Amino acid sequence: xxxxxxxxxxxxxxxxxxxxxxxxxxxxxxxxxxxxxxxxxxxxxxxxxxxxxxxxxxxxxxxxxxxxxxxxxxxxxxxxxxxxxxxxxxxxxxxxxxxxxxxxxxxxxxxxxxxxxxxxxxxxxxxxxxxxxxxxxxxxxxxxxxxxxxxxxxxxxxxxxxxxxxxxxxxxxxxxxxxxxxxxxxxxxxxxxxxxxxxxxxxxxxxxxxxxxxxxxxxxxxxxxxxxxxxxxxxxxxxxxxxxxxxxxxxxxxxxxxxxxxxxxxxxxxxxxxxxxxxxxxxxxxxxxxxxxxxxxxxxxxxxxxxxxxxxxxxxxxxxxxxxxxxxxxxxxxxxx
Amino acid sequence: xxxxxxxxxxxxxxxxxxxxxxxxxxxxxxxxxxxxxxxxxxxxxxxxxxxxxxxxxxxxxxxxxxxxxxxxxxxxxxxxxxxxxxxxxxxxxxxxxxxxxxxxxxxxxxxxxxxxxxxxxxxxxxxxxxxxxxxxxxxxxxxxxxxxxxxxxxxxxxxxxxxxxxxxxxxxxxxxxxxxxxxxxxxxxxxxxxxxxxxxxxxxxxxxxxxxxxxxxxxxxxxxxxxxxxxxxxxxxxxxxxxxxxxxxxxxxxxxxxxxxxxxxxxxxxxxxxxxxxxxxxxxxxxxxxxxxxxxxxxxxxxxxxxxxxxxxxxxxxxxxxxxxxxxxxxxxxxxx
DNA sequence: TTGTAGGCGTTATCAC
DNA sequence: GTGATAACGCCTACAA
Numbered sequence: 208x209x210x211x212x213x214x215x216x217x218x219x220x221x222x223x224x225x226x227x228x229x230x231x232x233x234x235x236x237x238x239x240x241x242x243x244x245x246x247x248x249x250x251x252x253x254x255x256x257x258x259x260x261x262x263x264x265x266x267x268x269x270x271x272x273x274x275x276x277x278x279x280x281x282x283x284x285x286x287x288x289x290x291x292x293x294x295x296x297x298x299x300x301x302x303x304x305x306x307x308x309x310x311x312x313x314x315x316x317x318x319x320x321x322x323x324x325x326x327x328x329x330x331x332x333x334x335x336x337x338x339x340x341x342x343x344x345x346x347x348x349x350x351x352x353x354x355x356x357x358x359x360x361x362x363x364x365x366x367x368x369x370x371x372x373x374x375x376x377x378x379x380x381x382x383x384x385x386x387x388x389x390x391x392x393x394x395x396x397x398x399x400x401x402x403x404x405x406x407x408x409x410x411x412x413x414x415x416x417x418x419x420x421x422x423x424x425x426x427x428x429x430x431x432x433x434x435x436x437x438x439x440x441x442x443x444x445x446x447x448x449x450x451x452x453x454x455x456x457x458x459x460x461x462x463x464x465x466x467x468x469x470x471x472x473x474x475x476x477x478x479x480x481x482x483x484x485x486x487x488x489x490x491x492x493x494x495x496x497x498x499x500x501x502x503x504x505x506x507x508x509x510x511x512x513x514x515x516x517x518x519x520x521x522x523x524x525x526x527x528x529x530x531x532x533x534x535x536x537x538x539x540x541x542x543x544x
Numbered sequence: 545x546x547x548x549x550x551x552x553x554x555x556x557x558x559x560x561x562x563x564x565x566x567x568x569x570x571x572x573x574x575x576x577x578x579x580x581x582x583x584x585x586x587x588x589x590x591x592x593x594x595x596x597x598x599x600x601x602x603x604x605x606x607x608x609x610x611x612x613x614x615x616x617x618x619x620x621x622x623x624x625x626x627x628x629x630x631x632x633x634x635x636x637x638x639x640x641x642x643x644x645x646x647x648x649x650x651x652x653x654x655x656x657x658x659x660x661x662x663x664x665x666x667x668x669x670x671x672x673x674x675x676x677x678x679x680x681x682x683x684x685x686x687x688x689x690x691x692x693x694x695x696x697x698x699x700x701x702x703x704x705x706x707x708x709x710x711x712x713x714x715x716x717x718x719x720x721x722x723x724x725x726x727x728x729x730x731x732x733x734x735x736x737x738x739x740x741x742x743x744x745x746x747x748x749x750x751x752x753x754x755x756x757x758x759x760x761x762x763x764x765x766x767x768x769x770x771x772x773x774x775x776x777x778x779x780x781x782x783x784x785x786x787x788x789x790x791x792x793x794x795x796x797x798x799x800x801x802x803x804x805x806x807x808x809x810x811x812x813x814x815x816x817x818x819x820x821x822x823x824x825x826x827x828x829x830x831x832x833x834x835x836x837x838x839x840x841x842x843x844x845x846x847x848x849x850x851x852x853x854x855x856x857x858x859x860x861x862x863x864x865x866x867x868x869x870x871x872x873x874x875x876x877x878x879x880x881x
Numbered sequence: 882t883t884g885t886a887g888g889c890g891t892t893a894t895c896a897c
Numbered sequence: 898g899t900g901a902t903a904a905c906g907c908c909t910a911c912a913a
């Protein structure tokens with residue numbers, strides 16, 4: 208209870224002195240309590256309590272040759288889609304005593320250069336990559352710690368992936384729309400080179416094919432609300448509209464729906480819309496959005512667990528598929544006669 | 545170019561040996577290039593290039609008595625409101641060579657205990673707190689590094705705050721509604737003990753007072769879409785409805801609006817709604833939401849800069865107010881006659 | 882301008 | 898069971 212003037216935070220030495228043992232014993236008490244005797248342990252714990260000691264992580268990390276941190280690389284921190292995945296990652300890492308360090312890859316030109324610094328054993332013990340547009344080479348150098356990819360993935364990077372079942376999701380959307388009677392089904396897709404978009408494109412095409420149909424118009428967006436709005440404007444200007452649109456995420460669907468309704472078009476009466484992700488908002492829209500549900504938190508936790516296994520030297524599957532499901536709400540209906 | 549079998553990553557010693565200098569010189573070349581001679585510098589940089597050396601941060605941190613990380617504590621990573629602030633923080637920290645470590649405070653019962661471990665100099669060089677519901681004591685212990693609070697703040701914690709001008713925001717909303725002719729203005733507020741809600745409550749009441757009015761009904765929510773929906777249900781069941789509602793954030797406003805419209809009520813014809821935050825979504829809703837704009841990214845960057853100044857020993861203002869503005873859109877109109 | 886050397890705080894190895 | 902002690906990799910007086 209006595210206040211020292213110099214509030215220097217306690218070191219392991221201080222604890223050792225007060226407990227009347229060596230620093231080695233203090234260290235053991237903390238990391239391997241079973242091998243110290245009952246009495247010593249108690250003395251040490253008391254001294255720790257008294258001094259308010261907590262281990263210096265920089266020193267511990269140096270000694271243990273690790274950093275205690277996992278770096279998550281996301282294209283856009285501000286996007287709720289990614290932040291919920293991060294939340295899942297965070298949960299798992301905390302349990303493992305690891306810090307979650309986040310890196311926003313959506314920055315200036317120097318971002319790619321910097322990445323080399325970050326993908327380094329001295330910076331982090333592992334990487335979780337949520338951005339499929341990054342250069343694979345960075346992650347293939349020997350200094351780079353283990354990597355896991357989530358949601359999106361990088362062409363040519365062999366690191367394990369944790370993915371939603373995108374093909375199946377697209378299939379569910381198509382089956383639903385065709386079941387309602389739609390035959391002219393368009394698409395609001397993500398960027399052409401995005402692996403996730405490609406997977407859904409392929410699922411979309413195949414599912415249509417099973418029903419003897421072919422894709423109608425395809426618009427390109429960038430997953431933003433604004434790009435949904437832009438696609439709606441294109442759609443409104445077109446002569447021959449599809450009766451339904453399958454969007455690559457809920458935000459674009461939402462942006463599109465807003466613009467369409469503002470222009471006087473009725474959803475779903477004039478046009479059915481299906482989204483992807485099932486962000487929380489979707490059920491609160493009017494009309495509530497029919498969408499393919501993607502368990503984002505689960506994607507995050509799975510990714511983090513996969514990475515931890517890798518760090519433990521356990522073999523992990525090259526690809527983990529997380530199931531998706533269709534949430535049918537109000538934005539889809541049979542096409543107008 | 546020669547591949548070693550053991551891909552041991554290069555140390556400062558290796559660089560020194562190859563460059564034919566001492567490790568001290570290598571270190572100086574990196575941290576203070578001006579004090580080494582032109583030729584030596586070039587030799588060292590070449591050796592660094594050749595070995596692919598990058599400094600070991602654990603060692604550097606230990607030596608420098610720092611951690612290289614700033615911990616941001618947010619109540620809910622999955623909430624886009626916070627994630628955009630984090631994005632601003634991330635930008636600034638990266639520029640300063642600091643890692644952004646994120647901690648989700650919305651976790652199990654043990655969270656509060658753990659906090660003590662995290663608010664520690666050996667864990668991070670500084671803290672940015674986005675959660676006003678935390679225990680102030682944790683941040684007042686001597687082991688705790690400098691703290692900055694953003695958006696919300698903790699009663700009894702003296703750490704500098706970076707805040708939106710909540711009182712004024714509420715005032716803008718009220719002035720707008722009163723200007724439209726509303727006299728019975730209700731409120732969908734956040735939790736009673738939330739400091740941010742309190743500030744807006746007070747701004748709300750004062751602004752009404754200036755117009756000779758008093759607050760109408762007050763609903764309590766928790767900033768979630770779902771709680772907006774619940775408030776709408778209460779509202780729908782009430783006899784004597786206000787003609788306008790001022791909500792503490794856009795998500796509650798959105799949840800409320802969705803539920804009202806689903807029940808057949810027209811916004812803004814039957815009820816005007818004003819939100820707070822101006823999240824990206826708000827302009828895409830139908831009707832587009834009138835809301836108080838809060839520059840979230842700026843809040844993040846200001847907070848981060850304030851913290852960096854504190855770390856540099858610069859005096860910082862106890863409170864920084866970031867201006868807000870009213871975005872008038874479609875969800876507000878004169879009250880029905 | 883450059884080199885030498887001690888120490889940052891911890892843990893693992895080796896004795897006892 | 899416990900205690901010395903030698904690293905972990907880097908930086909910075911101090912000396913040259």
